[in-house]
Amino acid sequence: MRLFLIFSLLLISNLAQAINIVDVNFWKSNRIVFDISGPVSYNTFSLSSPYRLVIDFKHTSLTKKTLKVPTEHPLVKNIRSAFRNVKDLRVVLDLKQPVRTKSFLLKPDGSNGHRLIIEISPRSASKTFKKTLSPPKSIKPIKKSKNTLFQHKNRDLIIAIDAGHGGIDSGAIGFSGTYEKYITLAIAKKLAALVSAQPGMRPVLIRNGDYFIKLQKRIDLARQYSADLLVSIHADAYPSDNNVGGSSVYMLSHSGASSEAATWLAERENSADLIGGISLSDKDELLAQVLFNLSQTKTLEASALVAQKVLGSLKSLGNNHSRHVQKAGFLVLRSPDIPSILIETGFISNEAEEQRLNNPKSRHKLAKAIFQGIRSYFNNYNLGTLLVRR
Numbered sequence: 001m002r003l004f005l006i007f008s009l010l011l012i013s014n015l016a017q018a019i020n021i022v023d024v025n026f027w028k029s030n031r032i033v034f035d036i037s038g039p040v041s042y043n044t045f046s047l048s049s050p051y052r053l054v055i056d057f058k059h060t061s062l063t064k065k066t067l068k069v070p071t072e073h074p075l076v077k078n079i080r081s082a083f084r085n086v087k088d089l090r091v092v093l094d095l096k097q098p099v100r101t102k103s104f105l106l107k108p109d110g111s112n113g114h115r116l117i118i119e120i121s122p123r124s125a126s127k128t129f130k131k132t133l134s135p136p137k138s139i140k141p142i143k144k145s146k147n148t149l150f151q152h153k154n155r156d157l158i159i160a161i162d163a164g165h166g167g168i169d170s171g172a173i174g175f176s177g178t179y180e181k182y183i184t185l186a187i188a189k190k191l192a193a194l195v196s197a198q199p200g201m202r203p204v205l206i207r208n209g210d211y212f213i214k215l216q217k218r219i220d221l222a223r224q225y226s227a228d229l230l231v232s233i234h235a236d237a238y239p240s241d242n243n244v245g246g247s248s249v250y251m252l253s254h255s256g257a258s259s260e261a262a263t264w265l266a267e268r269e270n271s272a273d274l275i276g277g278i279s280l281s282d283k284d285e286l287l288a289q290v291l292f293n294l295s296q297t298k299t300l301e302a303s304a305l306v307a308q309k310v311l312g313s314l315k316s317l318g319n320n321h322s323r324h325v326q327k328a329g330f331l332v333l334r335s336p337d338i339p340s341i342l343i344e345t346g347f348i349s350n351e352a353e354e355q356r357l358n359n360p361k362s363r364h365k366l367a368k369a370i371f372q373g374i375r376s377y378f379n380n381y382n383l384g385t386l387l388v389r390r
Helices: 002-017 127-132 180-197 215-224 254-266 285-317 351-357 360-380
Strands: 019-027 031-036 042-047 052-057 060-062 076-084 088-095 099-106 114-122 157-163 201-205 229-236 248-252 326-328 340-347
Touching (some): 019 088, 042 099, 052 099, 052 114, 060 088, 157 180, 157 215, 180 201, 180 229, 180 340, 180 360, 229 360, 248 285, 285 360, 340 351, 340 360, 351 360
Parallel strands (some): 157 201, 229 340, 248 326
Antiparallel strands (some): 019 031, 031 114, 052 088, 076 088, 248 340
16 A cells, blocks of 8 residues: 555656647748746757658657648648657657757746747758748849949848847847847848849848747858848947937957957867858868968958948938947857848937837838948949859
């Protein structure tokens, strides 16, 4: 009787500690979200012939009986599950091609509970991958055009437009409750439409919906598209003074550049990335350092020039927060071979500016001013300043 009681208590204890997977959702093409009842212990690994991604959960059960993959998902064919060792759960994703995988757990944030995020992407920049990251249908990429002012090396200039924050990362919150992530996406889409309408230019939206993308991933996406310029859109907040206002333009600081150079050079042996069309992996340390410094110096020079043009264009809308281009170590600006700028379109913590950022007409004026600065840069400076990885 005593043994039976002990066994029963242990069984009840184990059941109480079990985690439930409440739901599984596919966000866009590269993110799978497991809604779970609490923090979970898990492990992932890949298999080939056929390609599969396996996620093993410890002490976990599945609440939802049927799991479905969205029709025509570019990477996943099917999802299935089965129990292992009575109390563990295995989830298997049948894949269409080999993938790279990243995963992380998120704690409850008020509107969401515990979640496990699985990010997948093709091992190569395949046609499938490019298709899933193309601009939204409302913004049609233009075809290559002949003898246009902005055409570079027989192709259109590619402008990567990064809407700051997104998904679980709301960014700054305004006086009336406006989320920065919505403002930045709205301005980014307006800017993309203006770029798309310009012969010889083509926009790529790094984020075209309300979902989270890591900062390094934003750089990676811009590089996969061989972007000639990266423009990151934000709306700042000043917590100690809600009267602070105005727009600002940032480029990478020299300290940030030095930090990124050290990172790239330290990882060059394991990196397949190209800098200015040249692989660093087969170069000796001194030569790699010289090549990287040359590439990064030209990129910073181009970033400074385009930042100055955009800042000057934004002045036409009123007072800027700063009369000069600012420098900072923002991670999203650290691509060594893509000129990059970050634009704070205004202070969302300022009630008047929050209202302006919520106004579609004002957002259009902001996007137009940014575009005019970009166009002025390409019109006035040698396109050879840009480093095109071909």
